[in-house]
Amino acid sequence: MAKDRKIDMVILGLLAHEDLTGYDIKKRIDGAISLFWKGSFGSIYPALSSMEKEGLVEKKADATGKRERIFYHVTDKGIDCLKAWLEDEKATNDLKYETLLKLHFGGSVDRATSLKNVEAFEKEIAEKLSLLQLYKKNLEPDLDNEDHLHYYLTVSFGITTYEAYLKWCEEAKKLLSK
Amino acid sequence: MAKDRKIDMVILGLLAHEDLTGYDIKKRIDGAISLFWKGSFGSIYPALSSMEKEGLVEKKADATGKRERIFYHVTDKGIDCLKAWLEDEKATNDLKYETLLKLHFGGSVDRATSLKNVEAFEKEIAEKLSLLQLYKKNLEPDLDNEDHLHYYLTVSFGITTYEAYLKWCEEAKKLLSK
DNA sequence: TTGACAATATATCATTTTGATATATAATGT
């Protein structure tokens, strides 16, 4: 199997805008990106090391000297790699929705249990949705900026789908309450 | 880290209805379940072995004798395990949408590239949606059956969200074409 | 002021999952 480490693309995409430490990268992923991707320290740090060996990123000395902080900078080769990936239209889109899995097999337990599972999901989504609406409001005034336009599109994806989730929750609750 | 193998629950959920071979299980997962979960042979076969050792499933002799076929049957302990999982309302819902990742970082390339990525996504979703509508039609007449009702709910989830995806695709294409 | 707690920061590890490949038999179509 050829190299197929998606976390590399996330890292390159982030480094394309600014030099970052592994810790910074994790924070970025846990922010707006968490809507459609995720990554852990256990994948980020090894990826940075291996990408450095491949010449896609380079270490930068820490100026402040306060504590250990390893900044990474993307190289020209790294940018080429990122662009090649962006221009390849094939993409794997996977969701792992444990809530739906529980619902699919819910015929074995009473409806109250399934109802509880739907309600927990609903609550989680409703909370995330209000956060997304805040993001959207911040991005909306500056859609002429090419980056902002693209961030806006992903936020708008989140809002559209989360609203659909909530609509479905209503239907599911109605059917399960009968 | 305690045992945290989600594939076990998929297998138990399927075996709760009928005895199946590993190969059968894979086919079931690739069917309706693929909408919200997936699993490979590389996880299914080892999980079956380990669950047999734990006493959650047991091997059944193959009656036909035609070729190697190992059927698995769920034990009472396995059913208890499945129910305990169903009754635990916490669930991790993760999506990994490479399309969205590409869009998020799309500010680095020209809009035609992002447009192409959206269109590829749209095509994929449109195809899956028509399949889901077929499933729905088959389930609709028999919602009094507890299992069918639950299958219907997951199919309906797929349809509602896929329709939202397509709506978003329209918006995205419009914004990127400006 | 000191003591507790949260945030910052890198790194590693066992476990799980993926996606590919190996191997072989049976069924189907041409």
Add this chain to the structure above:
DNA sequence: ACATTATATATCAAAATGATATATTGTCAA
């Protein structure tokens, strides 16, 4: 008769998760 597809189990390297270890720095209240 031949090729291809479907059935079936199994294994492997690579990738990802989630937890933990370790240590420093910042904050805030008793």
